[in-house]
Amino acid sequence: MAEIRNYTLNFGPQHPAAHGVLRLILEIDGEVIERADPHIGLLHRGTEKLIESKPYNQSIGYMDRLDYVSIMCNEHAYVMAIETMLGIKVPERAQYIRVMFDEITRILNHLMWLGTHGLDVGAMSIFLYAFREREKLIDCYEAVSGSRMHATYYRPGGVYRDLPDKMPQYLASDFRTDKELKVMNENRQGSLLDFIADFVKEFPKSIQQYDELLTDNRIWKQRLVNIGIVSASRAKQLGFTGPMLRGSGVAWDLRKNQPYAVYDQLEFDIPVGVTGDSYDRYLVHMEEMRQSNHIIKQCVNWLQKNPGTVMSDDHKVSPPKRTNMKDDMESLIHHFKLFTEGYCLPEGEVYRAVEHPKGEFGVYLISDGANKPYRVKIRAPGFAHLAAMDEMVRGHMLSDVVTIIGTQDVVFGEIDR
Amino acid sequence: MQDLKASLIEVFGECHLVEAFDELTLTVDSQDIIKTCLKLRDFFSFDTLIDLCGVDYLTYGQSDWNGNASASGFSRGRNHQGSEDRHEQRFAVVYHLLSVSKNKRIRVKSFVDEAEPIIKSVTDIWVSADWYEREAFDLMGILFENHTDLRRILTDYGFKGHPLRKDFPMIGEVEMRYDEDLGRVIYEKVSIESNINIPRVIRK
Numbered sequence: 001m002a003e004i005r006n007y008t009l010n011f012g013p014q015h016p017a018a019h020g021v022l023r024l025i026l027e028i029d030g031e032v033i034e035r036a037d038p039h040i041g042l043l044h045r046g047t048e049k050l051i052e053s054k055p056y057n058q059s060i061g062y063m064d065r066l067d068y069v070s071i072m073c074n075e076h077a078y079v080m081a082i083e084t085m086l087g088i089k090v091p092e093r094a095q096y097i098r099v100m101f102d103e104i105t106r107i108l109n110h111l112m113w114l115g116t117h118g119l120d121v122g123a124m125s126i127f128l129y130a131f132r133e134r135e136k137l138i139d140c141y142e143a144v145s146g147s148r149m150h151a152t153y154y155r156p157g158g159v160y161r162d163l164p165d166k167m168p169q170y171l172a173s174d175f176r177t178d179k180e181l182k183v184m185n186e187n188r189q190g191s192l193l194d195f196i197a198d199f200v201k202e203f204p205k206s207i208q209q210y211d212e213l214l215t216d217n218r219i220w221k222q223r224l225v226n227i228g229i230v231s232a233s234r235a236k237q238l239g240f241t242g243p244m245l246r247g248s249g250v251a252w253d254l255r256k257n258q259p260y261a262v263y264d265q266l267e268f269d270i271p272v273g274v275t276g277d278s279y280d281r282y283l284v285h286m287e288e289m290r291q292s293n294h295i296i297k298q299c300v301n302w303l304q305k306n307p308g309t310v311m312s313d314d315h316k317v318s319p320p321k322r323t324n325m326k327d328d329m330e331s332l333i334h335h336f337k338l339f340t341e342g343y344c345l346p347e348g349e350v351y352r353a354v355e356h357p358k359g360e361f362g363v364y365l366i367s368d369g370a371n372k373p374y375r376v377k378i379r380a381p382g383f384a385h386l387a388a389m390d391e392m393v394r395g396h397m398l399s400d401v402v403t404i405i406g407t408q409d410v411v412f413g414e415i416d417r
Numbered sequence: 418m419q420d421l422k423a424s425l426i427e428v429f430g431e432c433h434l435v436e437a438f439d440e441l442t443l444t445v446d447s448q449d450i451i452k453t454c455l456k457l458r459d460f461f462s463f464d465t466l467i468d469l470c471g472v473d474y475l476t477y478g479q480s481d482w483n484g485n486a487s488a489s490g491f492s493r494g495r496n497h498q499g500s501e502d503r504h505e506q507r508f509a510v511v512y513h514l515l516s517v518s519k520n521k522r523i524r525v526k527s528f529v530d531e532a533e534p535i536i537k538s539v540t541d542i543w544v545s546a547d548w549y550e551r552e553a554f555d556l557m558g559i560l561f562e563n564h565t566d567l568r569r570i571l572t573d574y575g576f577k578g579h580p581l582r583k584d585f586p587m588i589g590e591v592e593m594r595y596d597e598d599l600g601r602v603i604y605e606k607v608s609i610e611s612n613i614n615i616p617r618v619i620r621k
Contacts, residue, residue, distance in 0.1 A: 041571035048556075049580055053587050055615055084438050236464045236517055239545030245517075252517050344620040350438045351513055351524065353467075362468060364513065368478045369619045377470040379513070387548035416571060 006034055009398075013042050017120045017402040020412035024389075024401070031397050036390045043416040051376045055342030056082055057155065059373070064150035066378060067414040070109040071141075072101045073356045074414075075154040080260060081352040081365045082156040085345045088317055093303065094158035094310040095262045100196070100299035101144070101153065102261075102354070103292040107203075108137050109357035109409075110289050114210060117282075117406035121223040126213055133206050136199055143168055143192045157312030163303070167195040193300055200297045207289055214282070224279040228392045228404040231276060238391070239384035242359025243284045244408065248276035254355035268295050278407040317343050342371040351379075358382055358409050380414035421461070421521050428456060442524045447510075447536045450527050454512070454542050463514035463523060466539070469549035471557030472509040475583040481616035507531040508559055512539070529559060538564040556581035586611055 011024040018024070021042035027035040047066065051059040063074040076098060083090060090098075115130035138148045143164050145151035153160050167188040172181055187198040214220045230240065235248040245252055253270045255263040271287035273280030311318045319338055320331035345367040353362035359381025366375040385408045392408075393401050422441060425434055435442045445453045457463045506528035514523050529536050538561035539546045550561040551570040558579035561567060569576060578585055588611050591604040 041569075041573070044571045046580060049585075049587055053613075233464075237544050239465055239467065239543065241465075241467075250517060257520050341615065341618055344618065346621075348437055349442070349524075351440060351468075351522075360467060360515075362513070364468065364470065364511070366472060369621055370480060371615070371618050371620075374477060375472050377468065377472075377511075379468040383548060383552075384545050387545060391544075 011401070013039075017405060019116065019405055019410050021416075022386075022405065022410065022412065026393075026398070026401065028398065033393045033396055033398065033401060036393045036401070038386055038389050040386065040412070041416050043412040045417070047417045048376055048378060051373055053372065055371050056345070056373065057338075057342060059376075060155065061150060061152050064152060065413055066380065066417065067109075067356070067358065067361070067382070067411045068149065069112045069411055070105045070357045071149060071151055072098075072105045072153060073354055074361060075152070076102060076261075077352055077354045077356070077361050077363045079154045079156045080354065081350050081363045082345065084350050084352055085348060085365065085367060086156065086317060086343070088157055088312050088314050090158050090312060091309045092262070093162075093306060093308040096299050096302050096306075097159050097163065097310060098154060099261050099263060099266070100296055100303065101140075103295045103299070104137050104140055104196075106292045106357045107289055107296075108134055110285050110292075111137075113285060113357075113406075113409045117409075118214065118220075120402045120406040121220070123214065123217075123220065126210060129206070129209060129213070133203065136195075139168070140192060140196060140199075143195075155311070155318065157314060157318040158310045160311075162310045163192045165191045167192050193304055196296065197300050197304075200293055200300065203293050204290065207286065207293075211286065215286075221279065223399075223403055224282060224407075225277060226275070227278045227396065227400050228407055229275060229277045230388070230392065235276065238388045240359070240388070241381050241384070242356065243281055243288065244359060244381075244385055246271065247273035247281035247284045249273055254353060254360060258353075260352075260354060266295050266298050268292075278403055281407050344369055344371045345373075353379065356381055358411070358414075359385070361414075378414070378417055380417065382408070382410045382415045386410050386415055418521070421523070424461070425523075428460070429453070440522065440524060442526055444526045444528075447527045447529050450510075450525075450539065451537050451542070453525065454539050457514060457523065457525070458542055461516065461521075461523075462518050463516045463521070465515045465517055466512060466543035466545050466549070467515045467522075468511075468513040469539075469546055469553060470511050471553040471559045471581070472511055473507060473557060473581065473583045474509060475507055478619065479617075480619045481613060508534050508557065510536050510553065510559060534558060535560045535562055537562045540564055555579070558582060 006027055006029045009026040009028055011026055012018040013021040013023040023039040023042065025037040025039065026033055047062050051062055060075055060078060063078045064071045066074050111130040111134045115127040118126035141151055142148045145153040167190065169185045169188045170181060187195055230248050232248045232250050235245050235250065249272050251270050251272050256270055268291045271284050273284050315334040320334050324331040325335055347367055347369040349366040351362055351364045353360045361381055362379035364377040364379065365373055368374045392404050422436065425443065429443060433444045508529045510527050510529065512525040514525065527536060536559065538550055548570060550564050551567060553559050554561060554567050555569040555571050556579055572580065578590060588607050588609050590607060592607045593602055593604055596603045
């Protein structure tokens with residue numbers, strides 16, 4: 001009889017299902033995976049080294065480029081670490097704005113995840129529906145920060161500016177009639193908050209739509225159920241956080257267990273899975289979107305009732321007003337010092353983590369008293385998840401590798417740093 | 418947290434425990450890291466290793482005031498305000514532990530020597546340490562004894578040096594281009610110059 005041997009398959013780094021630049025060396029017996037060796041680092045940009053060479057405020061932009069689908073949550077961890085060390089208080093309105101945008105970011109991330117995960121396992125239409133809703137939320141990003149992706153909106157001491165009173169509208173063009181334009185601008189007549197309030201009202205219907213498309217879909221279930229099972233104790237041992245841990249039935253969420261910002265004043269639930277397979281993680285993601293929607297609704301209500309300042313008035317950290325600089329010498333000096341040298345943090349070290357859409361995103365900051373960090377270590381949730389790839393794919397078929405990459409929600413900006 | 422602190426002092430002794438910003442830092446001797454971690458996992462139920470990283474204390478507390486950044490220096494008539502707190506050992510390995518069941522966190526820190534940056538691997542205690550230790554080896558050059566697969570992880574295949582060390586230049590050491598004549602990618606010494614736009618200043 002002919003000798004049957006295992007063979008090695010190179011998957012990626014350029015593969016549509018690799019979610020970026022993942023290279024997998026798969027050792028396969030027939031179509032069953034014996035061993036997977038992920039090669040990462042193809043997107044390594046040395047973020048941690050670069051941060052060491054810049055004043056604190058100039059590195060907020062690097063945070064955006066880590067996990068580039070959940071931008072503002074990354075910023076949140078970084079500014080929280082700085083605020084803790086400086087001991088500055090953030091105005092309550094800024095905290096609510098942050099929480100609101102954290103949750104908008106969570107929905108953005110989960111929609112991206114849902115769309116691409118669907119695409120990976122063969123569902124085309126869900127991708128289009130998910131991106132339809134993403135577009136509206138990205139417009140919120142643009143309205144508030146001027147940028148559709150890399151916002152740099154959170155600053156130590158608060159947020160860069162208050163929410164705009166007017167939501168930007170679509171302009172007339174040859175591609176759309178006046179009637180179409182009117183429909184497109186219908187929910188953009190008021191402020192940004194009105195627009196978000198409208199979105200929050202409509203979004204449950206969209207989730208319902210995704211639900212009908214996928215949850216009981218036979219093909220979807222065949223591809224996801226019992227794929228990549230991780231038990232609760234194993235998930236903790238592997239360093240899982242976020243939906244990956246909750247999918248295994250552990251009710252752990254930093255927003256509830258170690259609340260930051262104003263999460264302790266908001267009402268929401270933590271969904272957990274039962275079996276810890278890909279399908280449970282899908283259900284957890286879906287329920288998290290509903291909960292995020294609920295949180296945004298509460299934030300919008302609060303923000304509509306409570307106007308106020310959104311930036312700490314400690315001008316050692318936050319820039320003074322332009323108008324004050326014209327005739328107030330102190331403001332001018334503060335402005336000059338802040339933009340030429342930045343501010344110094346006291347000596348010490350701090351670790352601050354947020355419940356990022358993918359799990360625990362932490363920033364470990366060491367300061368030696370300078371205007372630049374001495375060392376910054378970014379704890380990316382996807383790094384621990386991808387490290388478990390080998391264990392999760394063993395014994396599964398080749399096609400399930402794609403499901404597991406999808407369910408882990410890997411983004412290489414944060415894993416490779 | 419005070420309960421945890423009290424019981425930690427009972428087991429490990431007070432001298433190694435620091436509390437700052439609502440966080441506990443336990444500094445242990447690199448010889449005792451396995452013993453300490455096992456105790457933390459089994460008696461204090463720190464079931465998850467959240468993060469592991471290396472830190473290089475080579476230039477800790479040094480600023481650009483005294484002329485190492487530009488020919489004339491950045492010191493504008495000010496005295497040096499750097500930290501006097503010199504670290505005897507150059508590298509530290511920092512473990513961030515989380516107890517999901519008890520909702521507690523702790524940071525464990527262990528210093529290792531420059532001449533022999535070796536510490537025992539904790540992969541047998543927490544599986545997630547595997548990649549983190551590879552990362553610390555790759556970027557910081559710290560070796561982990563008993564790690565089964567200590568390869569580089571983030572840098573390029575065939576990369577030389579450990580980029581997160583403080584004596585590794587930020588612009589790198591080599592640059593890469595495609596050579597028409599040789600028909601392949603070649604590495605050359607970097608052609609750009611290092612440049613500091615905003616000096617590092619320490620103020621207290």
